Amino acid sequence: MASTPVESFVTKQLELLELERDAEVEERRSWQENVSLKELQNRGVCLLKLQVSSQRTGLYGRLLITLEPRRCVSAAVLPSNSFTSGDIVGLYDESGQLATGILTRITQKAVTVAFDESHDSQLSLDQEHSYRLLKLANDVTYKRLKKALISLKKYHSGPASSLIEVLFGTSDPSPPSEMPPLTFCNPALDASQQEAVLFALSQKELAIIHGPPGTGKTTTVVEIILQAVKRGSKVLCCAPSNVAVDNLVERLAQWKQRILRLGHPARLLDSIQQHSLDAVLARSDGARIVADIRRDIDQAWAKNRKTQDKREKSNFRDEIKLLRKELKDREEAAMLESLAAANVILATNTGASADGPLKLLPDGHFDVVVIDECAQALEASCWIPLLKARKCILAGDHKQLPPTIVSHKAALAGLSRSLMERLAERHGAGAVRMLTVQYRMHQAIARWASEALYHGQLTAHPSVAGHLLRDLPGVAATEETGVPLLLVDTAGCGLLELEEDDEQSKGNPGEVRLVGLHVQALVDAGVRATDIAVITPYNLQVDLLRQNLAHRHPELEIRSVDGFQGREKEAVILSFVRSNRKGEVGFLAEDRRINVAVTRARRHVAVVCDSRTVSNHAFLKTLVDYLTEHGEVRTAFEYLDDIVPENYSHEGAQAGGKPRGSAATARRAPGGTGPGQKKPSGAPLGSSEPQPQPSLDGGGSREGAGSRAGADGFRATIVEFMASEKTQLEFPASLNPHDRLRVHQIAEEFGLRHDSTGKGRERFITVSKRALPTPAAPGGRAPLCPKTPSSKQPEPPEQPEPPEQPEPPVRESSGWDQPDLKALHLERLQRAGAQQEQRAKEGPCAPGPAPRKLPEKKKKRDARGPVAIELPAEEDFDALVSAAIKADNTCGFAKCTASVVTLGQLCLHCGRRYCLGHHLPEVHGCGERARAHARQRISREGVLYPGSGTKDRSLDPAKRAQLQRRLDKKLDELTGQRRSKRKEKGK
Structure with missing residues (x-):
């Protein structure tokens, strides 16, 4: 005879529970032995x-x-x-x-x-x-689960018969009942929450409330319970954990409902102890009588111990037996009275078992069972309360963490699949209502989760859609507090995970330091440590983070992903740990774990990871790609001084500049773009406007495909302008100095007029078409004819009108003295006009000025300019551009022609680039300034980095913890050997 779906389910679940039980027993046995x-x-x-x-x-x-x-x-x-x-x-x-x-x-x-x-x-x-x-x-839990499955298999008639048939697919759900107009207890419910409440109340057997992170699932469940109580229903409300049940008790207590919390008082929060069964019984009318009976029992036992007469002992034992029976009857009567008076009874799934207080209630007492956080519960545990009512309402999110399973084999075989997940796949929209408005996350954070897991249905409420850390009271507007998404990429930085064979968990000391620097940047900006959470999937990394950060930020919460579900913080920093040459991601491959980690944040998420390693997993790659496209991207080199060469420090060449104390103080103010960042922090999410590429720290031109692509874009824009009827073209002020140089070069190549105006961040370029050459008129400008460097012919006698004196050019703070070619060009035209005017006064036959020869000593000293190369004649602008580019790519030391494009060091004092042979300040002539800078730094900080002052010889906390673990393991082994020897001697 073929087995029914219920029998097949029960048989399989019992087998999987046995596997899980064996795994737990084996794990604990290994703990005690090996x-x-x-x-x-x-x-x-x-x-x-x-x-x-x-x-x-x-x-x-x-x-x-x-x-x-x-x-x-x-x-x-x-x-x-x-x-x-x-x-x-x-x-x-x-x-x-x-x-x-x-x-x-x-x-x-x-x-x-x-x-x-x-x-x-x-x-x-x-x-x-x-x-x-x-x-x-905990043997009790296993026995209760097994007992519930056996009861399900034997269940044939009772209030839950139709519910069992619907949940196992042997019958379809009944049509929903018509609902009269409702007056919601909570008028602040949004449309999706109201629809979910109406749907849950109208269904006759099954309703599923799917609540993604921050959508107010608990608020909706409380409203459903309140409406059911108003309609006269008795409700049994359960959840897989004590914390979830206590949360519902606190929320329901605000509405002054008659609620009763079952469970051991030691497991309950102090704030809800008054609603526990023990507390209610202590306040009942029969409490005094019960206390008197207990006192009589204690006195009878005391008399029994004192007497030596066997007949008296027998009488006392009979008396105690009668008193115990009376005590039991009175306690059960008081308990039944309390249970029957309650409108809502709350317990964990296993706490609602038939061997507990609920055995006193008759069958059919409850009209509806509500199971919150159902997706985190074993399905077998859900059947403990489900057998007590004709209707169930399940709430949770099966896209978050599943139940915790010890046996990997049992999890793969289906034990980790929750009841909610199974029914949502079976019935779909016919039994499920999803809450679609979330009240926690910035829209940039929520959009990734919505697109990756919730089919794009999740939207941010306007009250949270744009909130950032800088909007909190007392928080300054910095680069960190002004972005909702930040990716700190450690790829290629050598920050690999710990590879220890004796470690069960994983750790990454490099990521620990990066997290510490970012936490410090947020705290320096005014964010409270209590508003920040550091989450990582691995327990070893949790320990390393606590060792590194707990003494500096005692209120900072550092937890694993599993310990943070259902929680939220203003800022969340994630450390993914995994960084290895094999590309292994371990249990980061659990998509739901990553969803929980990211969606704990309200205003800011920072992910520290090796993008090369984690991108080997498809789901993690979607997160990295999203952060790259919509967030700010930084490399670990921007944070770690011990990895970045000293000459590429963010201090720049400013005299007396501030030492780099944190990532926040080392970078520019919000509004500028950090190195490696995909978009400026102020750019709106999803903006399609092309953003200019930022310049490299320390100056220098960008080489490679990105630079060529930018030049091609500028060239295409200028060619289109020349073909149009427009006479003037303006480029935005967001261009960096290198892009402005390319625009000047391309405009000069096409013979266009190009002016750079403004100061600092407001500096922009205007390109205009030159007027067609016409016969010289009085006061008109004669065309300038460039001459070659070897030409010795005098200039024509025409006197051109001197060009308009431009505003002195403002140098960009890029960390080195980059030549402004436009300023040089304007100065050349001015000098050329002055020379022509002088020659006109001296006569047409006056010979041109002979070139002045510099003394040998003077020439050698001046050769230490941007580069020791021969500059072409001033009128040859193209050659001047080529010379400037060559100067940028050549060592700045006199008579050294080594290329510094790939290997070059930037001098902090003169702002020029030198090859590895001349990069020391004492070699290329900046010795005095280097010594002054060193004196200033050592007087300010007390330590000159690197190589002087008192060296910090303290052991790195991560290394110290690792050595401590090895020492403890060795000591335990030696202790075990000594014990075994003692036993042998004893024999």
């Missing part, structure tokens, strides 16, 4: 070297112990770990396990564990001793 404690800590399942910071009594008499890293540990923060609230943990010291408790709260600096009353008298913890915590296996 893996050192330090390695367990690196894997995130153990916390070492903890000390007790406080002990107190919590709710209902439970002992709360807070532990923190020992003060002798260099970093005052906990290492990266996978502990979460609600985990079962073991407390150990040197002698072994002391107790088992439930983790109630964990921060970057401390962890709090709750122990039952029975441990209160047994635990005696010394604040000077060292303890450790180890995550323990």
Whole structure:
């Protein structure tokens, strides 16, 4: 007989759960046998070297112990770990396990564990001793999942029968019911949220609310619950984690609903303890009676221990048995009364099991089950609450992180596929409503996620579409705070990941430093550290980042991707870590993990990665391409002084310039374009206007295809202008000095008039057509006839009108003295006019001035100009241009003709380029200025970099951590060997 879809599903799920269970058991067995404690800590399942910071009594008499890293540990923060609230943990010291408790709260600096009353008298913890915590296996969860699947297989009649048929495709969903006009409790809902609420209420079996990041999914779910309660429905609301459930409790409590939170009080937030079942029972009418019965039981036990008479002991035992039965009956009656009075009962998926308080309620008590964050839950866990109602509403985002699975084999076989993902693929738009307006991210951040994962349907609300960091109170407008997207590319910079065979995780010290510099730039601009998050996929990188940044920015949050889902920050910095010659990306290949990481940001996302490595994965390549097209792109060379040659420092040649302290102070003000950036920071997203290419740091012309393409574009523009009837053409002020030089060259080549006017950033070029030559008229200008350098004929007697005196040219702050050819040309015309006027006064036969010879010594000194080459006659403009270009590409030292196009050093003091043989200031004549600069710097900073002052011999934090791990591993191995020898001796 062929099995039904339900039976096939249950059989497969039980097999996969068994694989997952075996993987967990094997992992924990290997922890105890073969893996050192330090390695367990690196894997995130153990916390070492903890000390007790406080002990107190919590709710209902439970002992709360807070532990923190020992003060002798260099970093005052906990290492990266996978502990979460609600985990079962073991407390150990040197002698072994002391107790088992439930983790109630964990921060970057401390962890709090709750122990039952029975441990209160047994635990005696010394604040000077060292303890450790180890995550323990949770058999209860596995047993509940297995029990739920077996109940599903045996379920034949009951309120959930039609729901089961719809969810497994054996029947179609019923037509939606007609909805009367609704008055929304929250009038601020947008159109997509209102539509989702109406859809969820009208469906009879299944409704799926797909909420991408920042779309107000929880707000929509709360509205659905409130409307269902108004219609008289009893609602069971669940989620896979305690944090998600507590979030719903806090939101529903604002609406003064009768809500009840099931679960261990130690797993609940302090703010919602009043809504827990224990707290409600403590406030009930029968609480005093229950307390009296407990006191009677304790007294009976005390009398039983004191008496020696067997008959009296038997009587006391019978009395205790009766008291316990009465206690149970009264507690269950009070519990049932509290459960029945609540309109909304909230619990985790496994907390809604049949062996808990809900067993007291009759079948069919609930009208609807709501499962929030359904995409993060195992489907088997969803069936625990689903069997209790005839209708379900699922909310979540299956494009974000899936459930966490230990067994890779089970995950590939389908255990990681959530119920929401399966039903969304099966029913499509017939059962799904997606929220389309997000209220978190800048439109540039949201657009990538929308196009990559949400079919372009996700849009930014106007209130957040253009917000940037610089819009926050107290934040200055800098290059970092003025862009929503930033890519810091480490490709080709040698910042490779750590390649350690004994490391389970991955780290990249180079990216750690880049992240630190960018964090410092944001903090210097006024962004609070609490508004910044650093996210990385690898636990080792989390540890390296915390070691490097925690002491400077204690409030900075550094977490893995998995620990940040559901959160948001104003600025997010991502470190992708992977940078290797093989192009391996590891589990960065999980698209949903990258989606979560990017969409945590509100105003600014900075991605630090090796584009060459990560682009080997198609989805990551779409992110890199998007950042390149719509964001600002920088190379790691712009940040790291120890990689960039000193002569290419961003300080430029300004006397007494500020030392480069951070990336923010080293670059230009916002509005200029940084090196390597695709678009200026102020350019609107998606702008199709061609942007000029920025000039290289330290000056110098751009060579290669990009430069030729720019010249061809200018040439085409000028040719089109010549063919038109226009008489004047203006080029924008956004051209850099090199582009303006090319425009001057091309205009001169075509015989056009070209003027450069304005100052600084307002400088622009105007190209106009020359008037056709006409017979000389009184006061008219005679055409100038260029003569060759060898010509010794006197100039014609005509006296041309001296050209208009132009405004003195303003040099561009490009870091070196680039010759302004237009200014030279205007000066040549002026001198030529003066010479013609002088010759006219002296007569037509006056011989021209003989060329003046410079003394040998003087000539040698003057040869240290831009370059020691012979300049052509002033009237030959083309030759002058060629000479200037040649001067730019030739060593600036006297009589040296070495090319500096590929290998050249820029002098910070004279602004000229020299070959490797003459680049030292003392060699080419800048020794005095170099010494003055060194004295000024050492007086200001105390250290002259490189080569003088007190050298920092402290070990790099990343290297120190790596060596510490190796040392701990070696010590553990030696300790194990000593123990084995002792055992042998004992035998």
